[in-house]
Amino acid sequence: MTLKAGYPFWLVKDGLPFTFPKLDHDVETDVVILGAGISGALVRYHLIEAGIQCTTVDARTIGLGSTSASTSLLQYEIDVPLYKLTDMIGKEKAERSYQLCSEAIDKIGELAKKVGIEYFERKKSLYYAAYKKDVSWLKKEFEARKAAGFDVIWLDADAVKKQYDFECFGAILSEQGAQTNAYMLAHCLLQHNVKGVENCIFDRSPVVDIKHSKNGVVLATETGYTIKAKKIVYATGYEVVNFIDKKIVDLLSTYAIVSEQYNERPFWHDEVLLWNTADPYLYIRTTPDNRVLVGGRDEDFRDPVRRDKLLKRKTKQLTNDINRLFPNLDFKPEFSWTGTFGSTKDGLPYIGEYSKLPNSYFALGFGGNGITFSLIAAEMIRDLILDKDNKDVPLFSFDR
Template identity: 40%
Template structure:
């Protein structure tokens, strides 16, 4: 399946990485990571830093799946509000998930700093506003829950939001100062190139997986080219395409739309360039880029067929432009490029990280939902620790054991 279409801004901005290295012989290693997107790249970084022998395979060029189309907002907030998640999975587990996402933003920053990978990481605030007067109650309940657990948050009234950010919203909103934005394509390609050079990492592109055959003490990964990779462990970091390796469906597929504007005069942008999103479902989300462009995304549809998804692109561009101009009537906005893509969601808003019950040597690092990148960092840490015989208390929140319990 085509994961995206149109013109994803990041691929145009950075240009495609000219790396072509398909597997052309049988190979042996300790760990095979499937997927070269940001999830696979962060996973590889943790493995290499721990001295674990691994390789990466992908049926595409490096990071040209979902990562190329990601709008890459880094927030500790999850698609399901904390106050509602607490009702679904218990308050302690929900708070653990939110705190883990908060910590992961700093962890991603440290990874990029330690490797010298310039991926446009920028600390910016995040504003979550009530889409309707009816949602004001939800925003206030969410504020009280976050304050109770000492998560960074401030409650802003409608007029205060207008005065501070030139933003015309229907109701109040929550502001947090602990968010960031990134270029996921540059991060993924940069991290993989870093470890190719530093650790001799083997990255096999244009190498699809035909089958993973479980053997005594590990797996044999059979590729579409007829070659075999013998390994002790397999880590699937292939987003919703991981479904072929799972015994049952655990996610819902959704189509989403995004567009990027012409460069805007810096003085016409809203102060602090905060990330903006709302309570509506599906929600609108907005960010800026380093070149003073504006990215607007949303208008999700609950289907994943590429032809049906792509046919709506022009209509969705008009809708997203109209929504932006309603919020910021004074900012001149003209779309320069637009794209659409497919991503996965879960009922409780959380990723699936770890092994499927009964399969101890195949790990899944699946950062579903709007927090895919922060979830990817968490998943990389949890799985790497597990491979070293270490436990991580976050495992119980993000693991597969909750499938039956929470109905995900």
């Protein structure tokens, strides 16, 4: 599956920071991780930290799938608002899902500090009403988050205008949020090693066959080599539709643009993460090198040809969106891209075991905050492999 097109900013900016070999021999390992994007990198980090021998294999050059196209906002909010999720799965489960995402932001920050990665910035988040009709339910969402213990403030239209200098109908200001560079974060995590734990990483090694049994799994690559493992972790993101025999996700297309570099930083107050209540929603962030990133204008299809043909038009639309919001910004796009992403019925990821494929675990962080979901998946899968109790596993199971 072609997951992206155009010129993802992170890939242009950072290039190929590290290289990895193709698989050119047979391998036996305790755990094989299929996929080396941000999900696979986080899973690998947690497994080797726990002393688990693992091998990572990817069909592409590392990071060139969805990870390089990520806009890398880190938010505790799930695509389904908390008050709606409460109606769907109950108050306790809904709040716990949001709390896990909030904790994941903190853990990613701690992880970045621990391994000396600079690709993490704490940011507040402003969720604003794009239309007057959205104010009533957005206030309901504010009350639900406040009741769940989140540090949030309601701002009316005048307060938003005064503090952030743009027009809307009201907003929720959240203290918790952050931004990263998922492409470089993944690459840097893949450099992390623990003495005494054997682990290998191979890219450009497509797997063409996987056999599951009660004793383990055997993977065959297109060049004829095999990987034998006791367990397999599927961290293949949106390509998971090739392995699951039931519909769990709708694949959609999204678009993103990045401005030319500004000499100064004439941006909004605190450079908070911005996103709105429109459907599809608009989301905006800054970058460390004086740029503004804008994403949205999603389409309900995944066909790469149809998706890519719209890139020029979507670039113009997103440019108009940001310039209407901040006329003084004079946003001029320099890079634009499009990619595939997934949406689930409840906005939650699928994490854990899949009974029809013995000895398998899945780390499928679908949705707008897939990076935080990937951190949650890494911890859960580590616990499952170690037979440790994790009370949150049922929240994201295939049987929910």
